Amino acid sequence: MTRSTFSRRHFLATTAAMGGVAATGSLIPTRARAANLTVGFIYVGPKDDFGYNQAHAEGAAAVKEMEGVTVVEEENVPETNDVQNTMESMINFDGAGLLFPTSFGYFDPHVLEVAPKYPEVRFEHAAGLWTEGMPTNVGSYFGYIGMGQYLNGIVAGHMTQSKKIGFVAAKPIPQVLLNINSFLLGARAVDPEITCQVIFTGEWSLAVKEAEATNALCDQGCDVITCHVDGPKVVMETAAGRGSYICGYHANQSPLAPEMYLTGAEWNWAGVYPQMVQTMLDGGTIDNFIRGGLADGFIKMSPLGPAVTDAARAQFEETKAEIEKGGFSVIKGPLKDNKGNVIAAEGEEFLETDIALESMDYLVEGVIGSTN
Amino acid sequence: MSTDIGMWGVPLAILGGAIRVSTPFLFVSIGECLTERSGRINLGLEGTLVFGAMSGYAIAFETGSPWAGVLAAALAGAVFGLFHGWICKFKGVNDVAIGIALMLLGMGLAFFFGKPYIQPVAPDLPAIPLGWWSDIPQVQAALQVNALFIIGAALAVAMAWMFRSTKIGLTIRVVGDSTDAARAIGLNPNTVRLLSTAAGGALAGVGGAYLSLYYPGSWNEGVSSGQGLMAVALVIFARWNPIYCFWAALLFGGAGALGPALQSVGVTSGYYLFFAAPYVLTLALLIFTSSPDKAMDGAPGELSLNK
Structure with a gap:
């Protein structure tokens, strides 16, 4: 008889009753x-x-x-x-x-x-x-925030000596690809000879791999580096330690290396x-x-660092004002991807609000890297 | 500011990566080697590594001295080791299970106490510029060798010598190979194992301090991402020999640098495959060097792997 007290039926009945109490209780909150x-x-x-x-x-x-x-x-x-x-x-x-x-x-x-x-x-x-x-x-x-990376790119384009800039990226998802493309196109708005080397680490947060990727970029002569990983601290500190300029991402990282920090694309949640x-x-x-975007206060730019030249500052401010007016396109023709396929024909352009940009699966011409 | 080195970037990155990335593997694996030679397995070194990284960073930040951080990390690691060694002396306690429990404890405590230290910037350990002979900045950068790497390499040699030619080494080996024989000659196996585990923990703690104070050089919760576990596995791969542990750590560090380096010279497809290089390499080496007769060659007799 003692056993029957703990029978399955009893157990179910009890828990059901408790569930009922819980359900009533949940009405209050x-x-x-x-x-x-x-x-x-x-x-x-x-x-x-x-x-x-x-x-x-x-x-x-x-x-x-x-x-x-x-x-x-x-x-x-x-x-x-x-x-x-x-x-x-x-x-x-x-x-x-x-x-x-x-x-x-x-x-x-x-x-x-x-x-x-x-x-x-x-x-x-x-x-x-x-x-x-x-x-x-x-x-x-x-x-x-791709617009922010475009502005990063403009400053980077003025500051690079080697005409090579670098990007440490986590995974090749549309937002990351748009950031990489925008960073390069910003730099190319200054000098169309500039190339951008990208290294994917495969994970959002992998400190040692991010440091290795940054070192590899510096070894290849990239002298302005930005990133799209969850915590840019390691990339920023490693790149600045190697003597490269840095452009921030997500938040303001200038306290980590004030002299080398140029500007950064920040969220304004x-x-x-x-x-x-x-x-x-x-x-x-x-x-x-x-x-x-920038005009709606969803994103903002870090204050320009002390190393930024006057020419860079001028073009940065001018482009920023233009973006804030609305109707600015980063991805516009004539533009090819880095495999030679046409992305946008002459005269064709994608506004920042264009939903097509949110399924981006290519890297533009001038980016050295691959999406798979 | 830099010279174009093209494809030379790959071997250089592997060399640089081997030096930069290998140190935590080296410290954890020679620490574990010492512990296992005394007849115990401490699987908790991943937790010790993470806690060492946190405590080293915190103390370096508070005192302004990175070496004080290294010392604190070593002490913290020793405490974890003592705890493991002490619990394992009780009858019926499984060292592997305790190790896993301590790994989770170490990581949990490190995350808890480490919260306020994610943002601050602590001073880095100094590096010795061994690339002074070269004009190429990339070579100079690759040969920035941290003092801890050199200390670790020296310790590996010293430990190999200790096992072979000193009384302490002999004592550890006897205890590791046969508890009964050790008792018969008047040794206390529990004390020897306690001290070996504590010393192993201290070394793992130093490995953690290297992570947070030199490379990648900051404390965050993902700083180790499993390196402590891999290092414990390296000990088996290195056949419980400290010198082999050194080579295994170098191999692992160098192979880990392959993925980013290949992407940087334009070999961009299939990078997930290159990121698996260290593991593929380990597997391949294990397969090529394996033989049914010598599978447990060099393994201490009292290790729970052997029983």
């Missing part, structure tokens, strides 16, 4: 959400990495200042099932009503799988590409996130697809 919003931020690395995660964490810090908002954060969440668990626990235990899973690889399949289960929760993903047919409680936002949260607080709906 749902109602509380209307007045008080809990916002969850999920990062793939540490949030003070001088890079991608720090940029988002600065946005989270700005949200934290807002009235009636609680912020929960979790760092070092891999782009695996772990992020699904993190999102579910933020929703079920912290009562989050708005989530920012910030890493690229969180979107497909993880956000897309979790979102339909929680229709009352809003998911906002950086860099993802929301399209019709995806859950409507999911949104994707991003900034046209602190200007964007509070607006999105305010929309939620006011009971509105955030658009499913949000993009913005």
Whole structure:
């Protein structure tokens, strides 16, 4: 008889009852959400990495200042099932009503799988590409940071002596490729002879490989170096240590090597996130697809470093003003990729807002490297 | 500022990479070699390496002296080693399982205490410019040799000599090969193993300090990315011989530089394949040097691998 107390049936009944209690309990935070919003931020690395995660964490810090908002954060969440668990626990235990899973690889399949289960929760993903047919409680936002790399390239084009600039890249995904292409095209706007050597490390954060890649670029004579990895600290310090100029990315890295730092393309999430949260607080709906550039305050440039020449400064400021006016294209004809295929015919151009740029799979002529 | 060296960049990068990247492998593997020669396996050295990287960076930043950081990393590593050695003396405790537990503990503690040190910039360990004879900046850069690399190489030679020709070496070897024989001649195997594990941990800690204080030269949570685990495996590959550990570490460092170097000279396709070079090379060497009779040649008799 004693055994029967622990029978499977009993166990199921008990857990079902507990589930019922839990379900009732979850109604309370749902109602509380209307007045008080809990916002969850999920990062793939540490949030003070001088890079991608720090940029988002600065946005989270700005949200934290807002009235009636609680912020929960979790760092070092891999782009695996772990992020699904993190999102579910933020929703079920912290009562989050708005989530920012910030890493690229969180979107497909993880956000897309979790979102339909929680229709009352809003998911906002950086860099993802929301399209019709995806859950409507999911949104994707991003900034046209390629323009920032174009401006980096202009300064790099003025500063390079060897006419070779270098790029340490993580993975050949569209955003990274657009950054590489923009960096070179910016430099070529100064001098069409310039080439850009790219090295892919294969991972978002791999300190030793990033250092090796930077050294290899310096060995080949690249004297201005930028990157697109999660934490640019290693690349910046190694390149500056080898006597190369550096252009920042994600956040301002000038404290690491003030003399060698030229400028940098930074995210400005602190200007964007509070607006999105305010929309939620006011009971509105955030658009499913949000993009913005320099003019919209989604991205900003680091202050120019002391080494930047007057000529570089002038062209930088002039181009920046032109981009902020709108209607500026980096990818415009005549343009070929580095395998000789035509990307844009004479007169054809892709505006920064062109959705075609978000599926970029080529490196333009002048970039030494390969996408596979 | 630089000379065009074209394809010469590849051998040069392999040489430079071997010197730059090998040091943590070298320290961890000779440390593990010492521990395993005494009859225990400490799989936790990945955790010790990461904790050493963190503590070395933190102390170097607080004191302004990178060498104080190296010392702190060695002490921290020794504490981890002592802990492993102490727990393993109890009956029925499995050294492999404890090692894995300590690896997770070391990484967890390092992440926890290391949070405030991700941003600050600590002073780097100095390097010795052995490339002064060359006019080519790339050669000079490749031959910037860190003092720790030289110390590590010297330690490998010293350890090989110690095992072969000194009383301490003999004591460690006896304990490692037969607990019963060691007891019969009046040695206390637990004490010998405790000290060997502590010394091995200290060496792994120094390897960690090299990572955060010289190359790549900053503390972050991904600084090791499994190098400690690979180094433990290198010991088996190096047949428990410190000199072979040195060559294995060099090989691993050099092969790791191959991927970026080939991309930099324009060999751009299939770079994922080149990134696997160190592992492919290890596999190939293991296959070519393997033989069914000598599979465990050089392995200490008391190692739990052997039982």
